[in-house]
Amino acid sequence: MKEYTRQIFTGERALFCARDISLFECTFEDGESPLKEGNNISAEACAFRWKYPLWYCNNVQVKNSTLFDTARAGIWYTHGITMTNCIIEAPKTFRRSTGITLTDVSIPNAQETLWGCEDVEMTRVNARGDYLAMNGKRFRLKDCTILSNYCFDGAEDIEIENCKLLAKDAFWNSKNVTVKNSYISGEYLGWNAQNLTLENCTIESLQGLCYIKGLKLVNCRLVNTNLAFEYSDVEAEIDGSVDSVKNPSSGYIVADGYGEIIMEPDKVDITKTRIEVRGAGEEKTA
Numbered sequence: 001m002k003e004y005t006r007q008i009f010t011g012e013r014a015l016f017c018a019r020d021i022s023l024f025e026c027t028f029e030d031g032e033s034p035l036k037e038g039n040n041i042s043a044e045a046c047a048f049r050w051k052y053p054l055w056y057c058n059n060v061q062v063k064n065s066t067l068f069d070t071a072r073a074g075i076w077y078t079h080g081i082t083m084t085n086c087i088i089e090a091p092k093t094f095r096r097s098t099g100i101t102l103t104d105v106s107i108p109n110a111q112e113t114l115w116g117c118e119d120v121e122m123t124r125v126n127a128r129g130d131y132l133a134m135n136g137k138r139f140r141l142k143d144c145t146i147l148s149n150y151c152f153d154g155a156e157d158i159e160i161e162n163c164k165l166l167a168k169d170a171f172w173n174s175k176n177v178t179v180k181n182s183y184i185s186g187e188y189l190g191w192n193a194q195n196l197t198l199e200n201c202t203i204e205s206l207q208g209l210c211y212i213k214g215l216k217l218v219n220c221r222l223v224n225t226n227l228a229f230e231y232s233d234v235e236a237e238i239d240g241s242v243d244s245v246k247n248p249s250s251g252y253i254v255a256d257g258y259g260e261i262i263m264e265p266d267k268v269d270i271t272k273t274r275i276e277v278r279g280a281g282e283e284k285t286a
Contacts, residue, residue, distance in 0.1 A: 001042075009034055028053055028071075054078055062086055067093060069109065088113075091129065110148060114139075149186070152177070171196060190215070209234070215251075226260075229253065231268070248273045 003022045009015065014034040023043040028034045033052045035041060041054075044063045048071040054060060060081040067074045069089045075081065076095040085104045091111040094100060100120040107113060110129030114120065118137040125144045132148035133139060136155045141163050149168040152158060158177040168186040171177050171193050180199045189208035190196050196209075199218040203225055209215060210230040217236040222228065226243040229236070234251040241257035247264055250272040257277060263270045 001040075048074065052076070054081070057081070222255075227262075234273075245275065248275075252276070254278055 001020045001022050003024070004026050006025045008027045008029055009031065010029045011031040012033060013036055014028065014031055015021070015038065016033070017037045018035060018041065019038070020040045023046050025045045027047045028050060030050050032050060033055055034050070035053055035057060036055045038054070038057045040059045041057060042061045043065055046065040048065070048067045050070055051072050052074065053067070053071055054075045055077055057078040058080055060078065062081070062083045064085050066087045067090045071090040073092040073095065074090050075093050075097060078097045080099040081097065082101040083105055088105060088107045089109055091109045092113060093107070094114045094117050096116040098118045100117060102121070102125050103123045105125045107125065107127040107129065110127040110132050112131055113127065113129055114133040114136055116135050117133070120136065120139045122139065122141045122144055128147040130149045131153065132146060132151040133155055134153045136152065138157045139155065141160045144163045146163065147166045150172065151165070151167045152171050152174055154173045155177070156175045158174065160179040160182055163182045165182065165184045166186060167184065169188050169191070170184065170186055171190045173192045174196065175194045177193065177195070178197045179201055181201065183202045185204040187206040187208065189203065189205040191211045193212045195214040196212055197216045198220050200220065202221045202223060204223045205225050207227040207230070208225060209228050210232055212232040215232045215234045217238060219237060219239050221239050222242050224243065227246045228242060228244065229248040230246045231249050234248050234253060236253045238253065238255035240255065241259065242255050244260040244262065245253060245258060246262040247268045249268050252274040254276045255278060261275060
């Protein structure tokens with residue numbers, strides 16, 4: 001393996017098509033696509049300061065490094081990349097890439113990040129930026145903090161555990177999403193999703209959890225959540241009360257109480273949904 005230590009690279013495609021290289025404390029200054037088409041690359045304590053540093057690469061390891069704001073659209077069409085203890089300041093990082101592992105990574109400007117990516121593992125990642133992970137497939141998140149309106153739009157096969165999501169319109173148009181032991185706050189949560197499961201979560205959402213096919217809530221708390229479940233096929237066991245429920249299309253809801261239940265026979269078949277107060281032994285009606 002060829003080693004580069006404390007070198008500064010400039011110019012377009014500075015290490016184009018590099019194979020089996022190790023970079024330590026190197027800096028990539030002005031010059032697009034310095035490592036394009038690279039294979040078997042290890043980079044530690046490096047600084048990437050220009051656009052498109054890792055396009056069309058395979059088998060990349062990056063540690064203790066930074067993609068600065070000017071390293072925009074930094075990692076596209078790359079397969080098999082692990083990043084540990086890194087800062088990604090640049091927007092639009094990761095596009096149509098696969099086999100991504102991010103551990104202890106900060107992405108403070110995650111606009112349009114992780115679009116169309118597949119097979120992604122994220123552990124202790126902090127990301128802020130709208131439209132995170134749009135159309136992504138097979139994502140696994142654990143101990144992450146995500147501040148991203150419209151995140152996971154159109155995403156499929158997503159597992160999230162012990163995370164915090166501050167996210168308006170999260171999980172729109174998604175399929176097969178499971179969230180466990182997490183906190184989610186944001187308006188219009190989950191609209192038009194299919195097979196959305198929330199377990200042991202705290203949820204705050206104005207008019208959330210609507211228009212969903214296959215919605216399941218297990219031991220969840222709905223805080224400051226109103227007009228929930230409109231036109232959703234729902235199975236919900238709620239710890240505590242619900243501010244308001246509006247026109248679920250089918251299923252059942254069990255909670256300790258309801259501020260308001262709105263069931264409009266001209267909008268839905270009210271016989272298809274059972275709404276109960278826990279321990280009351282009988283249905284609560286509108």
